[in-house]
Amino acid sequence: MTDATTRSQRLRLYLGGQASWYISLGIQFVIFPFLVTQVLHEPAARLGIAQMSLMAPSLLFMLLGGTVADHGDVRRILVRMHWLAAIPPLVLAVVFISGYLSYPFLIAYALAMGTLGAFAMPARDSALTRIAETDIQQAVTLTMGTQMGGQLAGMLIVAFAAIIGAPALLIFQAALLIAGGWATTKLQPLPPTQVDTGEGRLAQILDGIATARAHSIVFAVIGVNFAVGLFYVGSFMVVLPLMVRDIYHSTVTEFAIRFALINICFWGGTIFATMALLKIGHIARRGRVMMGAITSGLAILALLSLTIPFAVLCILCFLWGIGAGTTMTMGRTIVQLAAPESHRARVLAFYQLGFSGGAPIGSLLMGFLVGGLGIHQAVLVPAFVMVGVVGALFLSPLWRYHAQEA
Numbered sequence: 001m002t003d004a005t006t007r008s009q010r011l012r013l014y015l016g017g018q019a020s021w022y023i024s025l026g027i028q029f030v031i032f033p034f035l036v037t038q039v040l041h042e043p044a045a046r047l048g049i050a051q052m053s054l055m056a057p058s059l060l061f062m063l064l065g066g067t068v069a070d071h072g073d074v075r076r077i078l079v080r081m082h083w084l085a086a087i088p089p090l091v092l093a094v095v096f097i098s099g100y101l102s103y104p105f106l107i108a109y110a111l112a113m114g115t116l117g118a119f120a121m122p123a124r125d126s127a128l129t130r131i132a133e134t135d136i137q138q139a140v141t142l143t144m145g146t147q148m149g150g151q152l153a154g155m156l157i158v159a160f161a162a163i164i165g166a167p168a169l170l171i172f173q174a175a176l177l178i179a180g181g182w183a184t185t186k187l188q189p190l191p192p193t194q195v196d197t198g199e200g201r202l203a204q205i206l207d208g209i210a211t212a213r214a215h216s217i218v219f220a221v222i223g224v225n226f227a228v229g230l231f232y233v234g235s236f237m238v239v240l241p242l243m244v245r246d247i248y249h250s251t252v253t254e255f256a257i258r259f260a261l262i263n264i265c266f267w268g269g270t271i272f273a274t275m276a277l278l279k280i281g282h283i284a285r286r287g288r289v290m291m292g293a294i295t296s297g298l299a300i301l302a303l304l305s306l307t308i309p310f311a312v313l314c315i316l317c318f319l320w321g322i323g324a325g326t327t328m329t330m331g332r333t334i335v336q337l338a339a340p341e342s343h344r345a346r347v348l349a350f351y352q353l354g355f356s357g358g359a360p361i362g363s364l365l366m367g368f369l370v371g372g373l374g375i376h377q378a379v380l381v382p383a384f385v386m387v388g389v390v391g392a393l394f395l396s397p398l399w400r401y402h403a404q405e406a
Contacts, residue, residue, distance in 0.1 A: 022146070044368075121352050144325065148274060228297075232297050262317045300320045
């Protein structure tokens with residue numbers, strides 16, 4: 001067996017686990033706000049709180065998850081997270097079938113899935129460089145394509161929610177996670193990258209933060225990620241489902257189809273971007289490409305303040321997805337290559353925390369902004385702030401960054 005064949009097999013198993021996790025997330029991305037807005041008929045502020053609950057555990061546990069990944073067998077961590085993550089959707093399906101679905105149950109589901117994701121994500125990210133070994137930008141692009149394609153597939157499945165019902169989707173989500181755990185067991189062990197020095201978890205976390213802070217380009221990407229999570233993801237998670245319900249006056253069936261459709265357009269855009277980047281190959285000015293993608297996002301967000309036909313909203317979501325896919329691929333490649341192996345999981349966790357940490361705060365803020373200002377006025381607030389963020393980036397290491405390695 002050649003080294004190339006071995007690498008190819010490792011990547012296939014890794015991407016299989018990745019696909020199962022993100023197909024599950026794609027289902028969750030649509031079915032969760034569907035349950036909040038269409039089944040329980042909750043107002044904007046409570047939708048913001050619910051969406052925040054999915055992402056808030058990242059604030060508490062993402063850095064701890066990175067520390068655990070640096071000091072444990074990454075394969076074992078991933079297998080456990082997959083199998084544990086199958087439990088909440090099964091419980092939620094039983095609660096739904098029994099007729100006891102309530103807002104507190106959805107919050108409990110969100111907190112459980114968010115916590116497990118906070119431990120799974122750093123482990124998966126840190127494993128990629130060790131599994132791929134070479135051509136890191138290509139491996140990151142393939143991984144991002146699998147992630148986005150998986151989410152898109154999950155959203156396509158949810159389009160049939162009105163036909164097969166929410167409980168069946170939740171059970172299928174659990175089955176996917178179990179299958180992903182099984183695929184991950186086929187990987188070779190991925191032992192700790194750092195010898196245990198006897199330091200406590202807090203000291204290890206602080207060491208990871210210090211390492212990220214010492215690399216100016218990494219710290220700049222983390223700062224940008226936080227702004228994207230705060231102002232873009234928060235808007236996406238709250239504004240779009242409320243637009244589908246309140247601006248386009250969707251029935252329960254129409255909501256499931258329309259919300260799935262705009263998510264399909266968005267994630268279809270991310271897939272288009274990653275495939276284009278894969279075709280282009282090595283990009284030296286990754287920071288500037290990332291800045292251009294972020295600028296396109298604020299323009300699209302501003303356009304959401306207008307009264308537009310649903311078809312135009314779908315087009316804007318596709319273009320927004322292209323920018324998002326470019327931003328995520330360029331940012332993750334920069335961090336993967338800049339982070340030292342001994343601290344890679346913790347640095348990647350800090351990187352992901354920038355994104356995941358801003359998102360729950362943004363969701364909460366957008367829920368209250370929409371409730372106070374209305375949908376069309378509320379989206380102008382994050383768009384305006386991001387103008388200042390983009391302006392500041394011209395003075396950051398992102399503008400000057402020039403990569404030599406692939």
